[in-house]
Amino acid sequence: MCRQSATVCLTKSPTAAQRGVSGVAERLAVLRDPRDRRGRRHSLVSVVLTACCAVLAGARSYLAVGQWARHAPLDTLARLGVRAVGPLGVRRAPSGSTIRRLLTLVCPCGLADLLGCDPAGTRHLAVDGKTARGSRTDTGPAAHLLSAVLQGGRTVSQLRVPDKTTEVTGFTKLLAPFDLTGVVVTADALHIHRDHARWLVEGKKAHYLLVIKRNQPTLHDALRALPWKEVTARRYDREAGHGRRETRSVRTLTVTALGLNFPHVTQAAKIHRHRTDLKTGKITRETVYAITDLTACEASPQAIGQLSRAHWDIEAVHHVRDTTFGEDASKIRTGHGPENMATLRSFAISTLRATGHRSIATGLREVSYMSFTRPLDLTGLL
Structure with missing residues (x-):
């Protein structure tokens, strides 16, 4: 087998x-x-x-x-x-x-x-999972696939997450064969694990940028409590496309691993998104927090904003597999x-x-x- x-x-x-x-x-x-x-x-x-x-x-x-x-x-x-x-x-x-x-x-x-894509020498690698919904059977769940994608939408590798487990179990297996020296690995809130952060920085000589959500309530509350109103290091970006107008602000603070109780963290970021639907006029606001081991000298607010936005390249690949190749409808x-x-x-x-x-x-x-x-x-x- x-x-x-x-x-x-x-x-x-x-x-x-x-x-x-x-x-x-x-x-x-x-x-x-x-x-x-x-x-x-x-x-x-x-x-x-x-x-x-x-x-x-x-x-x-x-x-x-x-x-x-x-x-x-x-x-x-x-x-x-x-x-x-x-x-x-x-x-x-x-x-x-x-x-x-x-x-x-x-x-x-x-x-x-x-x-065949090799992440060595690249700047960014995104990790995320996707479920092939049409593969579900009467006796088993649908196949859940964990992928690593380079900036620009080129897939490095992929593995199937074993049934009755989560993506967390496949994170190190997926990335272990590759040289990640100097590569910034981004992942969503599901992969906020201290062991993963240590493995990336100490074992693979890589960097991380991880989004923090309420599945880590203590860490999330600690980030919310930081003095963001006093921050001077910030970046604003505006763009229009896909039927909406969006304004993004990124603020960064230098923090300590001891203060946040997370290994190797040196910066925290607050990312605020303000979107206006050009057709309906509906306004939505979203605020997320992120942590990284990159110092202020290595990653400015602009760079962190770009890395955060580049993570969605993997979502674009999943979207194409669904809409263009009909993956979710595949039996x-x-x-x-x-x-x-x-x-x-x-x-x-x-x-x-x-x-x-x-x-x-x-x-x-x-x-x-x-x-x-x-x-x-x-x-x-x-």
Whole structure:
């Protein structure tokens, strides 16, 4: 049975550098094939590459992936690594049932390495979870997936949170394989754990920016009681878009870890958002607090505001998977299918982001116009 451990899923563990520079096929080559050796007609690499390219062309289900493969021309199959058989060297695409069976069986934490993005040398990494609502069954809950996303919407890795547990249990497992030196990790209020903060700063040499809500009442009340009216370090930003006008203010204070009883904290921030709906005129106000180990010299109010806002890049990825790929409506439920299909969707989003597409829906339409060549070009298959 597959466990959430790279040592179980991979025949060898690639380094972070290899993850960043090797091609997709090379990254997939380290995956262990879960099928019996007898009767294999297609390699694991060729089947997964077929699924990757089909999703990049807009496929949302096993059936759609199988249809894309069935109609793929011979030159496309050759680029995907589909084996030529017989004296005439005929290539036959993997069937829909073969694709479905392999994506159901293959270890998800190994397939997540397909994403290939390396956080080393980047400024910011956001961690958050999402539930694939359509994967719920009569006997089991829906799959809950914890992801790490770089600024700009490129997914680094993903794992499924075991049933009857929370995202908290997967936080260190998700980030452990990566070099996070100097990276600022942001997370929502669910991950306000002292052990996580120590692990990031002391173990990974990283930084944190954590939002504090009322699930930590003592810490939240301590932050509210700080002398915010006397603060001179502040930043105001105004912008209009998406049918609303928004004003944000960020105030920061230097604090002590002893005073707030939280490891390595050096700054606290008060972030106030004032939004006006341009259509209805409705006004909403929201105030949140955040803590970080970054000093005032390392992070100004402007920088903290930018990091806080950048955290929502991960929400944008989840939104795209729901609206553009129909993830919540997907009825894929069996085995590792829900998390592996989510990985393929994240791979498609990351690939399109890397090629300059701000709108994933627009990018998918452009790819669909050359559905048997453009996905392979974007994936780097020669």
